[in-house]
Amino acid sequence: MPPSRQSVLVIAGPTASGKSALALDIAETFRGTVINADSMQIYRDLRIITARPERQDEARVPHRLYGVLDASEICSAARWRDLALAEVEACRRAGSLPILCGGTGLYLKALMEGLSPTPDIPEEIRADIRHRCDAQGPESLHAELAGMDPVMAARLHPTDSQRVCRALEVVLATGRSLADWQAEPGDGPPGHLDFVTIAILPPRDILYDGINRRFAAMVEGGALDEVRNLLARKLDPRLPAMKALGVPELAAYLEGAVSLDAAVESAATKSRRYAKRQMTWLKRQIIIEKSINMKYSEKLRGEIFPFVREYGLTR
Numbered sequence: 521m522p523p524s525r526q527s528v529l530v531i532a533g534p535t536a537s538g539k540s541a542l543a544l545d546i547a548e549t550f551r552g553t554v555i556n557a558d559s560m561q562i563y564r565d566l567r568i569i570t571a572r573p574e575r576q577d578e579a580r581v582p583h584r585l586y587g588v589l590d591a592s593e594i595c596s597a598a599r600w601r602d603l604a605l606a607e608v609e610a611c612r613r614a615g616s617l618p619i620l621c622g623g624t625g626l627y628l629k630a631l632m633e634g635l636s637p638t639p640d641i642p643e644e645i646r647a648d649i650r651h652r653c654d655a656q657g658p659e660s661l662h663a664e665l666a667g668m669d670p671v672m673a674a675r676l677h678p679t680d681s682q683r684v685c686r687a688l689e690v691v692l693a694t695g696r697s698l699a700d701w702q703a704e705p706g707d708g709p710p711g712h713l714d715f716v717t718i719a720i721l722p723p724r725d726i727l728y729d730g731i732n733r734r735f736a737a738m739v740e741g742g743a744l745d746e747v748r749n750l751l752a753r754k755l756d757p758r759l760p761a762m763k764a765l766g767v768p769e770l771a772a773y774l775e776g777a778v779s780l781d782a783a784v785e786s787a788a789t790k791s792r793r794y795a796k797r798q799m800t801w802l803k804r805q806i807i808i809e810k811s812i813n814m815k816y817s818e819k820l821r822g823e824i825f826p827f828v829r830e831y832g833l834t835r
Contacts, residue, residue, distance in 0.1 A: 525712050526612045531621045532628060532802055533720030534795035536730040538816030540573055542720065543621035545821060547581035550617050550828060555607045556585040557622025560764040565591040565750055569743045569766045571734065591750060591761035597630040604631055605710065625801040632715050634706030641693045649689050658684045669697045681758060716831050719808045721799060722815040728792050730815060735766065735788045747771055765791050
């Protein structure tokens, strides 16, 4: 017997837009469970620097998939999708409204649209590329990629070692661009889930000011100790957790390479650029039922809560 239909509320938005606060308010009012859809908040080592919900907020309503993985692990979109589907099913059994909250577009797309097929890569190709990346740097591999797969090379920053290596290993192993693989139809979303998306899309100047203030507050609130503890573990610098926004910059300060002011400014600049990419992705890649064109605050409850009721998300 197929499962009954399940409404899933998606709260999406760029970093520092207030989406976590909105998810918390909706969960309190409508008996919901907040499910993390942020690729860095899934790591337990990064509570401060990823602005994970505070412990007192996690105690107010159920929060799932926050801080559940160690920094030594890699969480792919496919792995997160399986975890998220299990949490949505748990909500169905408990009669709770599942509220996906995050701004990682790849995660949201994987769940809402399904995953495209991805090729298996022979270990010898993967190992060779990783070795060459360590020895030569990602820029060299990016130049090689540009000669073989200009479409993917144009999409990737030359210093993005993880994605450059992935694109190069795919074209070497299969003779096809990763872009071609990604364009193939996915397996589709679970047919019994109905997604409704609220996007928080503040004006850029307000968003950027919030990012600057928040990162400064993170440093005051213990982010340096968090990064110091992470560095003490001597993890592979290519791991996703080691490349979270702010980690490389504060690591450079702790290692004496830059001043604290320079590290904070660099991290804030990268965060602003990331927020801009998130905004662009949301506007182009996802169906949005309701847009909020300002940073979330409690005064918006009167506009948002009736929308939640109208779509029947409480049944």
